[in-house]
Amino acid sequence: MLRALIYLLPLALTIFAFIDCLNTPEDEAKHLPKIAWVFIILLFWIVGPIVWLAAGKVRQGPAGGRTPSEWHRNHRQQWVAPDDNPDFLKSLKEEDRNDEALLKDWEADLRRREEDLKRRENGTEEAS
Secondary structure, three states: OHHHHHHHHHHHHHHHHHHHHHHOOHHHEOOOOHHHHHHHHHHOOOHHHHHHHHHOEOOOOOHHHOOHHHHHHHOOOOOOOHHHOHHHHHHHHHHHHHHHHHHHHHHHHHHHHHHHHHHHHHHHHHHO
């Protein structure tokens, strides 16, 4: 069991560092380009992931010394569902107004075309 742990821990560390490196934006990789960090992590099996975690990425502490979950909990919006969000409801009303205006334009265009068609039909019947 201990022998398996000797291989599984570095493998898990390598996988974690590899995924962390891939998910890190290019501008947050320090000292080397991100592709170089990927090769270091994969080629130097134990040392590479440790170096990446220690010095390869810009790591910032939580703002105000608090954890991110606390910040999100304390700064949660008052509404939860979209139908409780006034901005969302305003956008729906605005879309509804735009759709109604578009529908009125289409109806006016349809009436105009029908009138033109009737005039043409009446004009051809009178000519015959």
